[in-house]
Amino acid sequence: MATxxxxxxxxxxxxxxxxxxxxxxxxxxxxxxxxxxxEPLDPAYVSVTYGAGGTRRDRTIRTTGRVxxxxxxxxxxxxxxxDHSVAELRNVIGWYASVGVRNILAIRGDPPGxxxxxxxxxxxxLTYAEDLVRLVRELGDFCVGVAASPYxxxxxxxxxxxxxxxxxxxxxxxxxxxxxxxxxxxxxxxLRDRVADRGCDAVLVPGVMPLTTVRTFTKAVELAGVPAxxxxxxxxxxxEDDPSSFRAAGIDLATELCADLLAESxxxxxxxxxxxxxxxxxxxxRLGLVRARV
Ligand SMILES: Cc1cc2nc3c(=O)[nH]c(=O)nc-3n(C[C@H](O)[C@H](O)[C@H](O)COP(=O)(O)OP(=O)(O)OC[C@H]3O[C@@H](n4cnc5c(N)ncnc54)[C@H](O)[C@@H]3O)c2cc1C
Numbered sequence: 001m002a003t004x005x006x007x008x009x010x011x012x013x014x015x016x017x018x019x020x021x022x023x024x025x026x027x028x029x030x031x032x033x034x035x036x037x038x039e040p041l042d043p044a045y046v047s048v049t050y051g052a053g054g055t056r057r058d059r060t061i062r063t064t065g066r067v068x069x070x071x072x073x074x075x076x077x078x079x080x081x082x083d084h085s086v087a088e089l090r091n092v093i094g095w096y097a098s099v100g101v102r103n104i105l106a107i108r109g110d111p112p113g114x115x116x117x118x119x120x121x122x123x124x125x126l127t128y129a130e131d132l133v134r135l136v137r138e139l140g141d142f143c144v145g146v147a148a149s150p151y152x153x154x155x156x157x158x159x160x161x162x163x164x165x166x167x168x169x170x171x172x173x174x175x176x177x178x179x180x181x182x183x184x185x186x187x188x189x190x191l192r193d194r195v196a197d198r199g200c201d202a203v204l205v206p207g208v209m210p211l212t213t214v215r216t217f218t219k220a221v222e223l224a225g226v227p228a229x230x231x232x233x234x235x236x237x238x239x240e241d242d243p244s245s246f247r248a249a250g251i252d253l254a255t256e257l258c259a260d261l262l263a264e265s266x267x268x269x270x271x272x273x274x275x276x277x278x279x280x281x282x283x284x285x286r287l288g289l290v291r292a293r294v
Contacts, residue, residue, distance in 0.1 A: 002074055003143035004103045005175045007044035008203050008267045014044035015269045015284050016076075016205070021051045021059035022275070030275060031063065037277040039071055041290050044268055047076035047105055047178075052112050053083075061092065065099040076145065077101050080109030081132050085124035089132070093139050105145040105178065106132040106169075119155075130169040137173040146170065148177040148204060150191045151226045163194040170195070176203040178270050181224040183232050185260035206261050209272040210254035210279035212247040214240060251279060255286045262287065 007014060017038055022028035035046070048064045051057045060078070067075040077096045081089065096104065108129040111117040121127045126135065129146050136142050146169045149162060156162035170177060177195075182188050188206045195204060211217045217236055221228055235253060239246035258269050269289075271280040284290050 001068070001100050001102050003175075004045050004074070004076060004145060005143050005203070007074065008176065008205070013262050013267055013269070013289060015271060015280075015289050016045045016047065017043050017271045017273050017280060018047045018049065018207075019063070019273060019275050020049045021056045021063055023056065023059075027275070028059070028063075034273065034275055034277040035067070035071060035073070038273075038280065039073060041281065041284060043073065045074040045076050045103065047078060047270075050078040050080045050107065050109070052109075061095060064096065064101055068100045074103065075101055076103040076105055078105040078107055079132065079136070080107045081121070081126040081129070082109035082112060083122055083125075085122050086126065086135065087124065089126070089135060090139065093136055093142075097140050097142075102141070103143045103145070104136050105147070106136050106174065107147050108132065116154075128165075128169070130165075130172045133169050133172040133174050143176075144174045145176045145178055146174040148179045148191060148195075149225070150179050150182040150187045151224060154225050159194070163191075163198065167195060167198045167200045170200050170202040174202060176205060178205045179207045181207055181209055181220050181272070183224065183226075183228050183257075185257055185264065188261065188266075189264055203267060205268045205270045206266055207270045207272055208254055208258060208283075209274070210283055211236060211250035212279050213243065213250075214246065216250070216274065247279075251282055251286075254279070254283050258283060258287055 019031055022031045048060050050060050064075050064077040067073050106129050111119050126132050133144050136144050148166050152159045152162040179188055192204050209220050211220055235249050239249055273280050
């Protein structure tokens with residue numbers, strides 16, 4: 001099975017997609033319809049987030065395994081250190097390896113129940129993503145990714161410290177990083193410059209979510225951790241009461257953002273799909289990314 005790094009080092013820019021573990025059988029059916037709709041577009045890889053607790057974790061593991069064994073797609077398994085002992089993490093990593101998953105996104109995670117609460121590591125667990133990167137590396141020949149925050153992680157005192165921590169986890173053995181949501185291409189490019197200025201040449205991939213509804217817009221602001229710029233608010237919120245015009249403006253904005261990033265030689269775009277395919281399909285078609293890969 002290929003690695004993410006191999007897919008990102010091709011001659012043409014590519015795209016990838018992210019799903020979350022389904023919470024019910026209905027959601028599982030919807031997710032599989034989405035996966036089948038995206039499969040012919042040949043995304044570079046598909047990643048499945050790691051749920052916050054028991055059942056959702058089982059579904060993450062099951063979904064990632066099915067992507068590995070039942071589709072032509074390259075799976076990336078997310079894994080967090082939340083509520084896991086090192087022994088449990090070893091088991092999950094071993095299971096991923098046994099179904100042929102070679103790519104893991106090593107994430108620290110948030111305190112369950114209250115993401116702003118104090119982070120308390122499992123008594124026999126890990127404290128930072130950096131530790132998880134080392135563990136995954138120790139256990140096999142995995143390609144490892146980590147998370148990056150263009151505006152700085154909310155728990156970091158300042159951008160410089162946050163960048164130091166990102167570079168530490170990349171140097172601990174990660175091959176690439178996927179960025180949290182941001183609103184202007186320059187926000188991502190500044191992150192890329194900060195990392196490069198520290199002599200680190202790991203691949204950084206921007207995360208993009210087409211803002212097709214007021215709800216996704218609110219979610220994006222929450223995930224980015226900063227207010228959206230006035231330019232974005234005014235393009236979208238004038239259509240607050242007109243869902244189809246809102247959607248059209250959101251697709252336009254996402255396409256423009258992606259085009260700006262590609263113009264700056266970004267090798268890949270990572271789409272937060274919310275388990276739907278239509279918006280991603282529209283944006284990548286408009287960018288010519290599908291045609292480029294045929
Ligand atoms: C692409 C992406 C995918 C994600 N997938 C998931 C998922 O599947 N499941 C999920 O629950 N959440 C997911 N998240 C959210 C993630 O769990 C949160 O952002 C979490 O708060 C931090 O995880 P991290 O891996 O960035 O942590 P870390 O890199 O460990 O950073 C956490 C905090 O500690 C600081 N820090 C890091 N290293 C050190 C150090 N050595 N010393 C001191 N301080 C340090 C950092 O600056 C930061 O403030 C994802 C986020 C992104 C961007």
